[in-house]
Amino acid sequence: MGEIYKIHGSMDNPESMVLEEADYAKLAETQDYLAAKLLTIFMEYPIIFIGYSLNDPDIQAILMSISRCLGSNNLALLRKRFIFLTRGENATSTHSFTFPGIGEISMTEIRTNDFGAVYEAIGQSKCSFSPRIIRELRRSIYALADEGDPNDSLVVEASFSDLERLPEGQHLVLGIGVVNASLGHGHMVKAELLYRDVVFDDEHVAPKLAVEEYLPSLLASNSGGLPMYKYLSAYSGEVLNPRMLKEIDEKKDLDAFLNNSLRKAKGSYHHSGIRHSVQSVIANEGFEEAFKKLVLLEEDEIDLNKLLEYLRALIIDDRKIIHGNSELKRLIRMYDFLKYKKAFDISATSE
Incomplete structure (x- = not known):
């Protein structure tokens, strides 16, 4: 009815x-x-x-x-x-x-x-529902984080059960299709989605889901690590997963993201004493290949805004470029570390 x-x-x-x-x-x-x-x-x-x-x-x-x-x-x-x-x-x-x-x-x-x-x-x-109605619903419904600002919109992550008692006068954003009974919280996502979300910030991944469900599960099959500080910095609970704790403990600086051969390459790259920048690497290496050398920069050589502009432009040009590209993923993890690690440290200290 x-x-x-x-x-x-x-x-x-x-x-x-x-x-x-x-x-x-x-x-x-x-x-x-x-x-x-x-x-x-x-x-x-x-x-x-x-x-x-x-x-x-x-x-x-x-x-x-x-x-x-x-x-x-x-x-x-x-x-x-x-x-x-x-x-x-x-x-x-x-x-x-x-x-x-x-x-x-x-x-x-x-x-x-x-x-x-x-x-x-x-x-x-x-x-x-007719296909037309479904298309209209799809354009209007978003799977959003359950930490939405209640003064702006009331976000219901995936349940219809409380609709009758929701307060009038607030905007309602209803997330459909994010629940999976096997998880109890939400459906599993692929690692590539987290990489894209760090770059474009448009996947609306709930930090609680990311930290408690997605990252612990995905880290088991991603030995190189995953971008996780974006979600950790917005997470209000205590990190308990052993794999995540190990990752946090081991990744203290940018060098920790490099393997032995890349550490040697980084030493050679800076041997002349010439300072580099995101722009200079792109100019010297070319737009499509620059990400392979950007991982060799020191932290004080990286302008995060310029790096983000580059990553977005690169991925928009080739939307499948992240898949199977370990070098690009490494650079995104380094960006995630530089962008959000400090905020995570502050939140962890305040707890």
Whole structure:
């Protein structure tokens, strides 16, 4: 059941009840709006009128407005989309009306003395969505971190259960498709997604999920390490995973990210005493190959903004370049270390 419209009002709101002549006059003024609303729903879903007589003049006025909007070519759609549930002996029939200047319209009438059985059947039905609706939802729904600012938007990570008690007046961002029962928190991601997120900051990975689920699992198959300080710096809990603790303990400076051959290459690269920069390496090595030498720079030679500009431009040019590229991944891990390590140290100390 999608939405319920009480045409003649509800006891929950006595002012909405249609009882007197003035009430009916007011209802007549809003019939065109209601017809337009029902027509919008009608184009995607069937509409069931429960407890209303087909002879009710208000109902007939609404049907006339809808029929006028549909046009004669589409009137046949009403038979399957408009269903009237009325009291009487169990039977299903087709009921027809003829409206001057519009034509004949037909709809389904279901008669029963037990509405409870109908309600039960409606309650068991599963809601389906047209491809157009799914596309609209996909454009509007984001899997966001559950640490969103409550003053800006209320973020529900993946549950519908609390929707009825959410406070009014706040923006709601509902994350769909991020839960996996096997994890209890969210679906597993690939390492490449974390690398991209460090560079573009657009994957909206929840720090809690990253630190407690993704990184511990992915580190088992990524012996070279993973970018993790972005998530550690925003994580409010205590890091308990042995692999992560080992990684934190071993990576104290940029040299710790290099293997023996790269450490030797770094010594040779600086042997002349010439200072390098991100821009000079790109100029000397070429845009596509510069990342192989950028890992040899000293910390004080690296302008993080320039390095980020380079990484983004490189990956945008070739979106698959991260996959299987251990040298580029090393550079991204070094950027992650330089960008977020200090913030992580501060947060860890404050705890």
